[in-house]
Amino acid sequence: MSSTLAPEDxxxxxxxxxxxxxxLAKLAAAGHVVAVDAGWxxxxxxxxxxxxxxLSGAVSLHRRSGGDDLEVGRTRQRGVYSGAWEAYLGEAAPAGYTSSLRVLEPATFFVLPAAKFGHVVREWxxxxxxxxxxxxIGLTEALQLTGQRDRLLALGSLTAxxxxxxxxxxxxLARTLQQVQEELAALETAVGRLAPGLPTVPAAGTSPVPGTAVRRAEAEDGLLDALEEREVPDADDVAAVLVEHGFGPADLPDDAETVSWFARTVAVRSLVAxxxxxxxxxxxxxxSAGSYAQLDRAPERWVDVRELIDGAVSMLGAGAGRAVGxxxxxxxxxxxxxVLGHTGELTQVWTNLLDNALDALGAAGGTVTVRVRPDRPADGVGEGVCVEVADDGPGVPPEVLPRIFEPFVTTKDVGEGTGLGLDIAxxxxVHRHHGRLAVRSVPGDTVFSVWLPLQPPQDPLDDPDDTTSTED
Structure with missing residues (x-):
């Protein structure tokens, strides 16, 4: 049930x-008073x-975090406001509420339709x-930029x-396994002294491992025949182990017990390896995680971009040549x-570019190729290092490509990206390392190219995009 509120109120x-x-009279006419029971x-x-x-009662404000409603404050102060308070931005205003409001006890509110509230604020x-x-706009961009940086710093501290x-x-563990391998070799030597007739187990791979399933099956069948001739127990399992490690019939001892010992020795070696x-x-x-965690502990130093890229690849879930999904x-x-650079910031660049490339491939998958090469002009001027991050995904839409490095421009679905990753890159x-960043994209071939100079400008305030001159 609703009512009106007098201008003097x-x-x-x-x-x-x-x-x-x-x-006041215009607002009183536009709005109304509602009574609300406890609840959202x-x-x-x-x-x-x-x-x-x-107007009366008590409320609590909530923000969604990780799927939960996190209470960020509660009050019963008369006159506090909430809801569509950014309606004055017009079309730029958020379409949905940016928080949740819970009524803790029966309350009354003065309510203005968002469109009318926004209109009077813009008019007055x-x-x-x-x-x-x-x-x-400035605060949102600053919070997004610093927020991502703060998250990386927090990740760095946790990772460290x-x-x-x-x-x-x-x-x-590495030292223990090394010792196990050494002890295993010593044990084999001791066994050889106790039983002089035992053959020496050669290193795995004396015969090439069959490359196809058909050739592998044929190799197992041939080895199985030799094992059955020697009446070796569990011949099927033994054949699979020996073929896996490149052994053939010519490598087998003559009696069954020695063959069993031979196969088990190979299996133990393999497990330890x-x-x-x-x-x-x-x-x-x-x-890699340790290098990634350093971030900005060293503000500027000489770095090998390949090491930073490897660290970013590892942190995204795979080493080079390995699968990510x-x-x-x-x-x-x-x-x-x-190159002379800020380790943490460059790592952030490689992480953003790799993450975007993997996202572009989607569930269908594909290949991301990272190329690093020197750039040595004939005159020696402007030497640098070039890094290319390429993917064979669907490509960047032509209407987005000219604005791809602008803030808040993204091809990801709503809620999946802020559109700031490439702006940060x-x-x-460009601004921090006086380099260049470019993109070319067609379906099946999208390449982001980064060029970093070996010798940055002497004046750290120099802007590579500044074309102004002090000359008359």
Whole structure:
């Protein structure tokens, strides 16, 4: 049930206390008073249709975080407002509520339709609206830029702690497996002394492993015949193990018990080798994560861009040449000199470019290729390092391509991207490192090219895009 509010009652609210009698009368006519029971008044994301001013009762404000409604404040102060308060932005206003409001006890509100509220604010306070528009756009961009940077810094701190804690057990595991391999070799030697008739187990791979399933099956059948002739127990399992490691009938001892020992020795060797390889992989990932975690601890230093790219690839879920979902990342590195740069910011560039490329491939998958090569002009002027991040996805839409490096431009679905990743990359490459960032794209071939100079300008305030001159 609703009613109206007298203009003099509106003046008692701090939001309206400085308005003229005519303005108060116009607001009183446009709005109405509603009584609301405890519960949700509106939810984040719902169409922003109304501007609410609390007259009595108690409310709590909530923001959605990780799928949960996080309470960010509660009040019973008369005159506080919420809802479609950005309606003065017109078409630029958010279409939905940017928060949720819960009524904690029966409450009353003065309610203005969003369109009418926005119209009177623009009509009465045009200068203030222009100032607020500029402030909102600048603040939103600044928060997005610093927010992403802060998240990376927080990730760096967390990663640094984890890599430190995991580094010691990973190193211990690597040392233990090395010792196991050495002890296994010593054990085989000791067994050979106790049983002089046992043959020496050769290293795996004395025969090439069949490349196709058909050839592999044929190799197992041939080995199975030799095992059955020797009456080896579990011949099928033994044949699979030996073929897997490149052994053929010519490598087998003559009696069944020796063949069984031979196969088990090969299997144990293989298991230990696999564990050692996995341990080395863990150590490599931890090293990449450690480099990634450094971010801006060293403001500027000489860096090898290939190391930073490898760290970004590892943090995205795969080493070079390995799969990320249905896609894979391939690297093609030439020998390149180091460049003087900000480690964390360049890592952010590679992360953004790789993440965009993988997203562009989508569920169908594809290949992302990262190429690094030196750029050495014949006159030696303007030497640098070129990095290309290419994907064979559907490409950037032609209408988006000219604006791809502008802030808030994105080809991702709503809620999946801010449109700031490439803007950040542009700022880092062009403004911070005096380099160049370009893109070319057709279906099946999208390439983002980064050029970084070996010798940045002497004056750190130089802007590579500044074409102004002090000469008359």
């Amino acid at each position: 509106l003046r008692s609210l701090f939001l309206f206390e400085s308005l003229s009698d005519g303005q 008044l509106y939810r984040e994301g719902e169409p922003a249709t109304c501007f609410y001013v609390l 306070f045009p200068m203030a609206v222009h100032l607020l528009e500029g402030l909102r 702690g984890l890599t430190h804690e995991l580094g010691n057990p990973a190193a211990a 696999e564990a050692a390889a996995a341990s080395a992989r863990i150590s490599a990932l931890l090293a 249905n896609s894979r990342v391939v690297t093609d590195y030439a020998d390149v000199p180091q 542009w700022r880092v490459v």
